[in-house]
Amino acid sequence: MSSRDSSTTRIEVKDLVVRYAGDVLAVNGVGFTVGRGEHVTLLGPSGCGKTTTLRAIAGLEPPTGGSISIENRTVYSAKDRINIPAEGRGVSMVFQSYAVWPHMTVFDNVAYGLRVRKQSAADIKANVERALDLVQMRHLAERAASKLSGGQQQRVALARAIAFSPTVVLFDEPLSNLDAKLRGEMRVELRELQSRLGITSVYVTHDQEEALAISDRVIVMNVGVIEQIGTPEDIYNRPRNRFVADFVGSANLIKGRVIGKSVEGRVAFEAEGGHLLQATAPAALTGRETEVAVRTAYIGIGEAQAHDNTLPGTIRRRMFHGDFIQYVVDCPAGVMIVRRPPTNQIEEGAKITLSFPPEFCVVLEA
Amino acid sequence: MQKAIAEHTGAEMRSRFGWQTPVAVLLILVVGFLVVLPVIFLVEKTFNVGDPLSFPASQYGTGNLLSLFTEDYDIILNTIYVALMATVMAIFIGFTMAWILTRTNIPGRERLERLMEVPYYMTPLVGALAWAVLAAPKSGFFNQAWHSVGGKSDLFDIYTLFGIAWVMALFEGTVAYVMISASMKSMDPALEESARVMGASKLRTTMTVTLPLVLPGVLGATLFVFAEMLGSFAAALVLGIPGRIYVVTTSIWSTVEAFPPNYGKAAAMGLSLFLVMVAMLGFYRWIVSRGSYATITGKAFRPRPMDMGRFAWVLFSICLLYILLAVILPVGALLLTSFQTFATVILSQAQFTLANYQEALALGPVRGALFNSLMLGVAVASIGSVVMAVLVWIIYRSTLPGRGAVEYLAMFPSSVPRLVFGLGLLWAWINMPGGLYGTLWLLGIAYFTVLLPLGVRTIAGVVLQVDKSLEECARVCGASWGYQMRTVTLPLLKPGIIAAWMLLFAASVREVGASLLLMGPHSKVIGPSIVSTWANSGTQLTAAMALIQTFIVMLALIILFHVTRDTKKEMQ
Numbered sequence: 001m002s003s004r005d006s007s008t009t010r011i012e013v014k015d016l017v018v019r020y021a022g023d024v025l026a027v028n029g030v031g032f033t034v035g036r037g038e039h040v041t042l043l044g045p046s047g048c049g050k051t052t053t054l055r056a057i058a059g060l061e062p063p064t065g066g067s068i069s070i071e072n073r074t075v076y077s078a079k080d081r082i083n084i085p086a087e088g089r090g091v092s093m094v095f096q097s098y099a100v101w102p103h104m105t106v107f108d109n110v111a112y113g114l115r116v117r118k119q120s121a122a123d124i125k126a127n128v129e130r131a132l133d134l135v136q137m138r139h140l141a142e143r144a145a146s147k148l149s150g151g152q153q154q155r156v157a158l159a160r161a162i163a164f165s166p167t168v169v170l171f172d173e174p175l176s177n178l179d180a181k182l183r184g185e186m187r188v189e190l191r192e193l194q195s196r197l198g199i200t201s202v203y204v205t206h207d208q209e210e211a212l213a214i215s216d217r218v219i220v221m222n223v224g225v226i227e228q229i230g231t232p233e234d235i236y237n238r239p240r241n242r243f244v245a246d247f248v249g250s251a252n253l254i255k256g257r258v259i260g261k262s263v264e265g266r267v268a269f270e271a272e273g274g275h276l277l278q279a280t281a282p283a284a285l286t287g288r289e290t291e292v293a294v295r296t297a298y299i300g301i302g303e304a305q306a307h308d309n310t311l312p313g314t315i316r317r318r319m320f321h322g323d324f325i326q327y328v329v330d331c332p333a334g335v336m337i338v339r340r341p342p343t344n345q346i347e348e349g350a351k352i353t354l355s356f357p358p359e360f361c362v363v364l365e366a
Numbered sequence: 367m368q369k370a371i372a373e374h375t376g377a378e379m380r381s382r383f384g385w386q387t388p389v390a391v392l393l394i395l396v397v398g399f400l401v402v403l404p405v406i407f408l409v410e411k412t413f414n415v416g417d418p419l420s421f422p423a424s425q426y427g428t429g430n431l432l433s434l435f436t437e438d439y440d441i442i443l444n445t446i447y448v449a450l451m452a453t454v455m456a457i458f459i460g461f462t463m464a465w466i467l468t469r470t471n472i473p474g475r476e477r478l479e480r481l482m483e484v485p486y487y488m489t490p491l492v493g494a495l496a497w498a499v500l501a502a503p504k505s506g507f508f509n510q511a512w513h514s515v516g517g518k519s520d521l522f523d524i525y526t527l528f529g530i531a532w533v534m535a536l537f538e539g540t541v542a543y544v545m546i547s548a549s550m551k552s553m554d555p556a557l558e559e560s561a562r563v564m565g566a567s568k569l570r571t572t573m574t575v576t577l578p579l580v581l582p583g584v585l586g587a588t589l590f591v592f593a594e595m596l597g598s599f600a601a602a603l604v605l606g607i608p609g610r611i612y613v614v615t616t617s618i619w620s621t622v623e624a625f626p627p628n629y630g631k632a633a634a635m636g637l638s639l640f641l642v643m644v645a646m647l648g649f650y651r652w653i654v655s656r657g658s659y660a661t662i663t664g665k666a667f668r669p670r671p672m673d674m675g676r677f678a679w680v681l682f683s684i685c686l687l688y689i690l691l692a693v694i695l696p697v698g699a700l701l702l703t704s705f706q707t708f709a710t711v712i713l714s715q716a717q718f719t720l721a722n723y724q725e726a727l728a729l730g731p732v733r734g735a736l737f738n739s740l741m742l743g744v745a746v747a748s749i750g751s752v753v754m755a756v757l758v759w760i761i762y763r764s765t766l767p768g769r770g771a772v773e774y775l776a777m778f779p780s781s782v783p784r785l786v787f788g789l790g791l792l793w794a795w796i797n798m799p800g801g802l803y804g805t806l807w808l809l810g811i812a813y814f815t816v817l818l819p820l821g822v823r824t825i826a827g828v829v830l831q832v833d834k835s836l837e838e839c840a841r842v843c844g845a846s847w848g849y850q851m852r853t854v855t856l857p858l859l860k861p862g863i864i865a866a867w868m869l870l871f872a873a874s875v876r877e878v879g880a881s882l883l884l885m886g887p888h889s890k891v892i893g894p895s896i897v898s899t900w901a902n903s904g905t906q907l908t909a910a911m912a913l914i915q916t917f918i919v920m921l922a923l924i925i926l927f928h929v930t931r932d933t934k935k936e937m938q
Contacts, residue, residue, distance in 0.1 A: 058838075058842055059841070059842075060838050060841070060842070062765075085841070086838070086841035086842050087841045087842070087843075087844045087845055087846055087850075089842075090844070091842065092842060092843070093838075093839065093842040095835040095838070095839055096835070097833050097835050099833060099835040099836045099838070099839040101836055101839075101854060101858075102858075103857045103858060112840070112843050112845070112853070113843035113844055116843055116844040116845050116849065117844060160839075160843070164843070164844070170842075
């Protein structure tokens with residue numbers, strides 16, 4: 001994944017550093033590549049530097065170190081003193097606030113990038129209509145942009161971003177201002193649009209569910225650095241460290257110590273309370289690892305298969321969430337959270353046995 | 367390849383910053399020159415104890431400053447007394463009106479809120495003239511009416527320290543209302559509601575939650591208003607001169623106008639006043655910036671008004687009383703006077719005429735002054751709004767170094783009394799080659815400089831409302847800086863620029879303080895002409911002129927109101 005052929009690399013960020021006034025390090029040495037047609041998401045809590053990284057790629061935030069290249073053209077390099085302004089980078093962007101110009105019609109908004117590129121009137125009309133068709137907004141082309149609902153503005157912003165056929169589109173939390181239901185619908189649409197147009201995109205969000213659902217790869221960031229890069233399944237199933245396990249999805253962290261050496265990626269782990277677990281160690285062990293992560297969704301109750309890890313426990317609390325039931329289980333190794341389908345409810349106070357396969361019991365970096 | 371890109375980028379960077387930087391540097395130099403120069407001359411004159419007309423001074427000393435405390439003790443006392451009285455009254459009125467209009471459900475609230483702005487736009491000069499007509503000893507309408515029903519001595523005498531403070535509080539104190547009601551509006555109603563939910567009564571909530579939260583805002587307004595009152599001029603001029611009552615500003619004026627003029631002393635008074643005001647305003651900003659203002663979030667809430675029941679009509683009457691004293695009576699008195707040959711409120715004796723208006727519009731000097739004022743207003747507003755828009759953009763949107771200094775420079779004139787600024791400009795331009803002194807050009811420069819804070823603040827309000835990403839999006843779409851300014855920034859700023867134009871125009875037409883000393887025999891403007899007509903001719907002609915001026919200002923503001931309302935509707 002890391003060694004990409006340069007002809008398929010669209011964006012390359014190396015050792016990016018962004019320092020704000022007052023010596024605040026917003027981004028501290030971030031590096032990654034985005035391949036052709038790839039949809040990469042920067043995920044992290046607010047203040048982790050994800051938006052700053054995106055704005056640096058767009059040319060809206062001046063970095064203080066590192067380099068950025070788009071389509072094999074260096075657009076920023078601290079060493080070579082290159083800094084191409086935003087309008088010269090040829091990327092497109094959807095803003096969190098949509099940034100739909102209120103003094104123009106929908107058509108004028110979408111046509112803006114085409115007019116800047118001095119296309120003929122006929123081309124502009126054709127391209128705007130194509131873009132508006134893609135977001136099902138053609139019937140509102142002549143409407144004043146100030147008279148649109150939030151969802152409609154979102155679509156206009158999207159149409160505007162793709163109208164001039166950019167190869168790279170940047171998304172800065174584009175769905176965060178929509179209500180939950182609309183957000184879910186727009187996710188599906190975005191994903192379809194993205195694969196239909198073959199756009200390369202970098203997407204920023206703090207919503208881990210959204211990141212997992214719409215990305216080819218996810219980059220988890222925290223306090224200005226990258227915590228982990230991987231496919232959504234990678235990030236979810238094999239979190240590298242405590243931060244990723246905790247921030248993405250919901251996981252139980254079990255304290256203890258690694259016993260012996262890893263054999264084919266498997267290792268024995270002695271949990272606090274003395275239970276021995278079989279765990280997966282995705283990275284080379286350093287001997288200082290003290291935690292394993294088990295996703296709450298991967299734990300069964302009283303349905304252990306051969307080779308599964310098992311833990312005895314007592315159900316302290318049962319909470320009905322609709323899509324699932326959450327159990328709070330007291331175990332010798334500590335309190336475990338378990339999420340099961342709501343089909344089969346177990347009473348509070350019941351003595352049960354938790355089970356989970358070794359491949360979903362992941363040793364975290366110390 | 368890499369090198370070619372680097373060169374290409376270098377060119378792009380040059381073209382991007384290439385003309386932003388010189389424009390910014392030029393503006394900073396010009397604004398800095400305009401703002402700082404008068405102050406330099408003020409300081410120079412203060413310490414010049416040699417030949418007052420030589421520059422630089424042949425002899426320096428502190429004699430001028432020291433003489434203030436030995437010779438002009440009573441003037442300092444008068445100033446402090448008037449400013450204190452006026453501040454107390456203004457804060458009392460402002461707080462009462464703000465509370466009634468933001469927190470209670472009295473009838474006709476919206477309309478009353480609009481009317482609250484009228485006294486401010488009438489200007490203290492017109493207000494003082496009107497109250498002179500109303501409450502001057504013997505000839506004042508109140509006293510005339512009193513005598514006609516058999517009263518012996520005068521009921522009112524406006525030509526007193528209290529009279530001056532009264533007019534200042536009514537016509538300049540509205541800023542207290544604006545500031546206090548802003549702090550009341552910006553308070554999250556949930557703060558009060560949670561007190562009510564916890565079981566506190568209305569009164570208890572007011573005492574334990576509302577008042578403590580609003581108090582810092584009131585304190586800030588008090589300091590701000592006090593500083594304004596110290597530098598106030600027009601009311602003290604109109605009402606103080608007949609009774610030979612002087613405050614610092616009017617005494618600066620009379621010291622310069624006297625023969626022989628004592629420039630050193632005028633400068634010393636001006637500089638002292640300026641320093642006191644800077645200190646007060648600095649203290650004010652320090653209080654505001656301390657951050658104990660958890661209530662001031664910048665977000666405007668519309669607090670749920672308290673239901674006052676029948677008491678609402680009492681509060682409504684209090685509002686009406688204020689409107690009566692600050693709007694209806696003054697305007698009525700001026701109107702009545704302006705249509706009479708002799709000012710009287712005893713209508714049976716009145717002789718009505720249009721002669722005053724004919725005279726005001728036909729009399730050479732008056733008509734000339736009116737024409738000059740209108741021309742200056744249009745010019746200052748047109749050039750000013752564009753230059754100030756660019757300044758605002760530099761301050762709030764550019765990444766150029768030193769933009770904080772630009773903001774400071776642009777706001778600087780607000781802490782210098784207009785008259786003192788005029789004084790500094792006077793000496794600065796007498797000593798400059800080019801012969802600007804005594805021309806309309808100098809007045810134009812003075813107006814631009816003293817109105818910088820007003821224009822910058824107005825446009826900044828709109829710039830800060832325009833989401834930055836609207837501009838950024840244009841850049842990402844491929845637009846150059848110029849294209850972005852033309853297609854996105856300026857169209858979005860249009861309402862702000864129109865608002866600034868109208869305000870600058872109105873402020874130019876009503877200007878008195880800076881104009882008074884800079885006006886020459888061939889560059890008369892309306893404000894000072896009203897003052898001199900008041901001093902030399904009849905009340906009736908003055909009233910007509912004041913009303914003409916007020917009418918022009920009001921017209922501009924009504925247009926402004928409609929334009930901004932329409933564009934607001936459009937944008938929503």
